[in-house]
Amino acid sequence: MSDVDRSIRVRAFLEQWLSVLLIAAVVLAAVGGWWSYQVHASPEVERDSVTVGQWSESTAFDHSSVVINDSLVFEEGERVRNRPVYYVNLAEELDVTYAYAHTADEGSVDVTTDVRLVYRGVEGEDVLWQYAEPLASGSDEGVTADENHTVDATVDIDEVFANIDTIERQLGAAGTIEIRVVATSSVEGTLSGQSVSATYESAMPITVTQQTLRVLETETIDESSQQTDTIERVVEPSGLEAAGSVLVFVVGLVGTGGLLIARRRDLIGLSPDEGEILEIHQQEQEFSEWITRGTFPSEREYEATILVDDLEGLVDVAIDTNKRVIKDEQLGVSTVLDGDYVYVYVRPDSPAEDWLVNYADMTMDEFEQFEG
Numbered sequence: 625m626s627d628v629d630r631s632i633r634v635r636a637f638l639e640q641w642l643s644v645l646l647i648a649a650v651v652l653a654a655v656g657g658w659w660s661y662q663v664h665a666s667p668e669v670e671r672d673s674v675t676v677g678q679w680s681e682s683t684a685f686d687h688s689s690v691v692i693n694d695s696l697v698f699e700e701g702e703r704v705r706n707r708p709v710y711y712v713n714l715a716e717e718l719d720v721t722y723a724y725a726h727t728a729d730e731g732s733v734d735v736t737t738d739v740r741l742v743y744r745g746v747e748g749e750d751v752l753w754q755y756a757e758p759l760a761s762g763s764d765e766g767v768t769a770d771e772n773h774t775v776d777a778t779v780d781i782d783e784v785f786a787n788i789d790t791i792e793r794q795l796g797a798a799g800t801i802e803i804r805v806v807a808t809s810s811v812e813g814t815l816s817g818q819s820v821s822a823t824y825e826s827a828m829p830i831t832v833t834q835q836t837l838r839v840l841e842t843e844t845i846d847e848s849s850q851q852t853d854t855i856e857r858v859v860e861p862s863g864l865e866a867a868g869s870v871l872v873f874v875v876g877l878v879g880t881g882g883l884l885i886a887r888r889r890d891l892i893g894l895s896p897d898e899g900e901i902l903e904i905h906q907q908e909q910e911f912s913e914w915i916t917r918g919t920f921p922s923e924r925e926y927e928a929t930i931l932v933d934d935l936e937g938l939v940d941v942a943i944d945t946n947k948r949v950i951k952d953e954q955l956g957v958s959t960v961l962d963g964d965y966v967y968v969y970v971r972p973d974s975p976a977e978d979w980l981v982n983y984a985d986m987t988m989d990e991f992e993q994f995e996g
Contacts (some may be wrong), residue, residue, distance in 0.1 A: 646880065654859025670857045679728035679769075679849040683807065685842045686723070689715040710781075710837045718779040718837060720759075720828065722807040722811060725772045732811030733820055735773040736763040742806050743787060747799040755791070767813075779805065779830075788832070803830040809846040818851040847954060872888050900935050917951050926933070930967045931981065938969040957979070 659832040687706060691714050694700040698714055704789040710718060724735050738761045759777035767773045788801055805828040812821050823848075932938040935949075938958055942949045946963045952958070956974030960967040970980045 626831030629904040649876050649879035653873055653880055654878050660870055663765060663817045666714065672855055672857065679726055681726045681845060681847045683824060684723050685828045686721040687721050687839055689717060692716055708839060712781060712835055712837060716781055718781060720777045720779060721774055723772045723774045724809050727769050728815035730814040731817065732768045732814065732816065733811050734765045735767050735775065735809055735811050736810040737775045737807055739775055739777040739805065741779060742804045744802050746802055747800040752799045753795065753986050775807065784832060803832065804828065805830065827938065829904045834904055919952060928965055932964060932969040933968050935969050938967060941967045
């Protein structure tokens with residue numbers, strides 16, 4: 625009898641917090657339903673970018689010259705190729721071949737190229753003047769990866785020196801003269817399914833002295849391109865997500881339904897006796913410093929036994945008489961012994977309630993009237 629039945633505590637808790645628990649259960653069911661819908665009916669979609677086509681475009685220069693004078697090193701009529709230095713005494717012309725190519729697996733482009741010889745005077749990073757003369761041009765349609773677009777041009781070495789002399793005579797020798805073979809290509813078409821429209825400029829710098837013509841490092845194009853496509857992939861939910869979302873929804877739904885049914889059938893509310901028992905338990909906790917566990921005497925040793933209506937009243941008696949409250953857990957009764965009187969409070973769940981009530985001589989009200 626020392627503790628309250630657990631079902632009473634649970635029902636008291638549910639009765640006190642029923643509205644809050646109902647709201648929480650409804651919210652839980654809504655969250656679980658939304659989560660379950662997102663997981664099963666509206667799965668996550670991942671978008672990945674994949675390369676469906678890849679190619680490169682490049683340009684290059686080849687150069688060569690025919691030896692016109694016999695020497696110990698070179699034979700007359702011999703063609704020397706891609707040399708860093710050509711000797712003026714042995715060559716009249718420098719032959720240049722410009723090439724454009726791509727590596728696309730499918731598609732083709734139309735290419736038009738103009739090649740020109742550019743003279744310019746520079747001083748530091750400043751360009752003082754520039755003069756260009758055309759060397760060659762060419763165009764090809766439907767250039768695929770299996771073929772190159774090429775343009776051949778010829779640089780007349782004597783004419784180069786003549787132009788330099790004329791420029792220096794007209795302008796003076798200010799700055800440094802640079803010479804460049806410049807090729808400009810316009811590219812139009814479709815490569816690997818992607819439209820291409822570009823203009824590329826490549827250059828082959830040349831320096832000259834009275835004895836040599838030197839080809840410097842070329843400035844060419846090497847462009848890589850790719851065509852991408854976006855693919856969508858449905859992300860399958862994990863087992864935890866799939867089961868967890870359904871579980872949250874079911875728990876919320878069952879909780880809501882269970883609470884509503886319990887309220888409708890009055891399964892939650894406490895009876896008057898149960899409410900009193902719970903109140904007694906709370907009072908016992910509150911007045912524990914006045915209560916001592918003991919055993920109710922089985923024999924009449926007192927002038928009168930007075931019934932007290934509630935435990936709080938019995939504690940008041942103990943305070944007034946400066947006595948202890950003796951609690952008999954087995955009988956479910958609490959007493960205060962004061963001289964010839966015993967004050968008794970009988971719990972509503974006491975197994976000896978009838979006997980104890982019959983045992984009493986009077987109620988507390990009757991005793992107070994008697995005393996008065």
